[in-house]
Amino acid sequence: MESLGRFAVDALVDEATLTPKPALVDARSSGVHRDLDLPRMLRSAASLRPTFDALAREATGRSPSQRLRERLAHIGRCGEEAMLAATGGSNSHRGAIWIVGLLVAGAAMRGAAGGADGIAKTAAAVAQFPDRLAPHRASNGARACARFGVAGARGEAHAGFPHAVRIGLPALHAARARGVAEANARLDALMAIMAHIDDTCLLHRGGQRALDTAKMGARRVLAGGGTSRPEGRRALDALDAELVALRASPGGAADMLAATLFLDRCTAWKH
Ligand SMILES: CC(C)(COP(=O)(O)OP(=O)(O)OC[C@H]1O[C@@H](n2cnc3c(N)ncnc32)[C@H](O)[C@@H]1O)[C@@H](O)C(=O)NCCC(=O)NCCS
């Protein structure tokens, strides 16, 4: 599937430009991110096209294996270098390279006919193999997982990407079925993801309080009828203000929205 690399970059661009997102980089502002802005996010997304293309090529015609896991990890780490070169050293898409990159590989192996669940299960089967060449660095995500006892980005992949397949996609489709504008459908999907996910970006920057604030705030938006309704929109603005005050942003939820949009494109493409 030649289009997989393009679908992946499009998903990152659609996530970054979606506005207004709470405390994240969007078309309106950099949220709480001092070293990121929308032009950097877009440069980073474009710089990742060769990475996603290479992941798709490597996985095509293969089955999950230790060898494939290590080839993909090498390509993914080269992608992180391309990202850092494009942003001048900022982490714009590390989590997204991991999550969307594995799904690109899953889609290349399984084909769109496998549906979102089939693609995610295949990607998860690759992620299960150990990354024996991983550098032993204490990342922000790893520290948050250890301190707060959560599964983080690795756990999300091992579990079959549940926040994209079981939460993000159904929320996106349900919002579209209600007839809301596409941007609101995507924002509602982000709220559904945020209401459930243990996001190590929030935990690292703002501890349990930031994670609880994000989950409760997102639930209030949904209880207010979603982002297309006045009450939901007021709740979204309040959530943005609360997270900005805590200087914490839901980067992991943003990655899972990009994963949701990628799966949505892949599975629509088969028709
Ligand atoms: C597993 C990864 C994410 C590294 O994990 P680490 O603990 O070091 O995380 P780090 O803090 O650097 O970044 C984690 C990022 O994941 C995202 N995230 C946070 N919480 C979650 C969550 N619950 N679910 C999904 N994503 C999340 C955020 O964007 C966060 O910034 C990954 O970068 C990795 O191992 N890459 C190696 C290359 C590889 O194997 N690639 C495979 C093919 S692409």
Ligand SMILES: Nc1ncnc2c1ncn2[C@@H]1O[C@H](COP(=O)(O)OP(=O)(O)OP(=O)(O)O)[C@@H](O)[C@H]1O
């Ligand atoms: N629109 C977005 N705005 C900000 N982050 C996003 C966005 N979309 C996805 N992300 C994800 O959020 C992560 C960036 O989070 P963060 O800035 O907290 O990273 P960090 O380098 O771990 O932290 P710090 O900057 O505190 O050192 C990226 O890995 C990226 O995948």
